[in-house]
Amino acid sequence: MERRAANRKGDGTLAWLRGRNRDRVVEVLRALGRTSQADIARTTGLSRTTVSTLVAELKDAGLVFEVDGRAPGARGGRPGVQLVLHYAPGAVVGIDFGHSHVQVALADLAHNVLAERTQDMDVNHRAEDALDASARMVDEVLAEAGVERALVTCAGIGIPGPVDRVRGAVGSATILPGWLGLHIGDAMRGRLGLPVEIENDANCGALAELTWGAGRDCSNFAYIKAATGIGAGIIIDGRLLRGASGTAGEIGHTTLDQAGALCYCGNRGCLETVASGPAIIRLVSEARQEAPNLARVIELAAAGDVRCRRAISDAGREIGVAVAGLCNLINPERVIIGGLLSRAGELLLQPIRESVRRHAVLAAAERVDVVPAVFVERAELLGSLALALRSSSGTLTAGP
Ligand SMILES: [Zn+2]
Structure with missing residues (x-):
């Protein structure tokens, strides 16, 4: 799982430190196989008391169990309790439908990605083809990793539009025209023979950041996906805010x-x-022979192109106005900026911060940190895995 060394205000908080220490204990157990509590303390440099507390938590969660530390066949002597990481026999599938691609990944319950597939296609207008392709790709990742379908506990599915979870269908006909009337839940359960969970792409991005990224130590944040479209995934008290019909x-x-x-x-x-991406492209294309795509606009901005720089910073200022309204409503601790546009870095983030300071009520603006997301290209795919992992029992979920 990709991770990035964090460097943000709040990284020293107790919940974050506890999560990090717990991960270190798990890493030592994974590396050493069976080992004693004393050895874990020695290897990690953590105190015996800390290790003892963390191991107790991991045992309660069913992730670690005790074995007799004597050599096989040995009689007498001190038994010596040793600890073993419990690899729950299970796996989850994550499926991300983008506007123009399908991505599929398989992960075990210890959060290791075992296999991945990507295919470019017109997902917007060819929904049935996209669903068929995803089912084929699930067969392929299972075969590649040698995992039996019966071991898969859930498939998490991300789609680039609002999801009506009650009906298991796309909640808006204007955003995904080819998906109108399609009950994705039923259609995918039938194709995969697995329980499925469905979320929109921004919510998946928020789950990826909550589980492994910039929201790990944070239970109230908004994740903004700024790319072709602009959407937010809102986490309140560690849970996704979905709203009455999935359009939150x-x-x-x-x-x-x-x-x-x-x-x-x-x-x-x-x-x-x-x-949005198309709005920025429209602006900068007026003075060019050829319309650059969004990734190219970001590259040109980084190389000093003044029109591209201005278009991105103006977009940041406008996004900040909407984010300020969001801050007034939900008072988040953090706003995590993701999506392809976030590759522009401070050029985008700085104007967002300025707009938030200018337009949000002082108490909300002072409290919130605007930070870049950890995941960009794979955010939705990892989020669909996080969705599946969270809906499966006995998983090691990070965060407070
Ligand atoms: Zn609109």
Whole structure:
């Protein structure tokens, strides 16, 4: 699982330190096989009391168990209790439907990714083909990792549109035109023969950051996915906020200008009309022969292109206005900026921070840290795995 050394305010908090120490104990057990509590303390440099507390927690969670430390066949002598990491015999599948790709991954319950597949395709308009392709890719990752389908406890599925969890269908016809009327839950359960959980892409990104990324030590945060569209995944008290029909976090359709440009959602002046990937590309393309894609605009900005730099920082300022409103409503501890646009780094983040300071109430603005996401390209795929892991029992879930 990819991780990045964290360097943020709050990293020294007790919950974060505890999580990190617990991970170190698990890592030593994974590396050494069976070992004693004293050896774990020696190897990690943690105190015996700390190790004892952490091991007790891991035992309670069913992740570690005790074995007799005597050599096989030995009689007498001090038995000496040793500890072994319990690899629960199970796995989960994660499926990410992007607008133009399908990604599938298989992970064990100890959070190790065992196999992955990616295929480019027109997911927006060819829903049935995308579902068929994902089912084939699940067969392939199971075969590659040598895992029996019967061991898979859940498939987590991320889709790039709002999800009505009650109906198991896409909640809006304007965002994913080819998926209208499709009951993804039933369709995927039938194809995979597995229990499934479905979330929208921004919620998956939030789950990835909550489980392994910039939200690990944080129970109240908003994850913003800024890419072709702009969406938010909102974590309140360590849980996703979904809303009545699954559209919580549709921050991209916040009205910034009532007389603004017409948005594909049917409203005017939405955040996406001025700050989404296509809006930025439109702006910078006017002076060019060829329209660059969003990744290229970010590259050009990093190389000093003034138009690209201005377009990205203006987008940041607009995103910040919507984020300020979100801060007033939910008072998050952190706002995590992800999605392809976040590759622009401080060029995007700084104007977001300025807008939040300017437009949010002082108490909310002072409390919130705006930080980059840990995961960008694989955020939704990892999030779909996190979704499946969280819905399976006996998993090692990080966070407070
Ligand atoms: Zn809109």
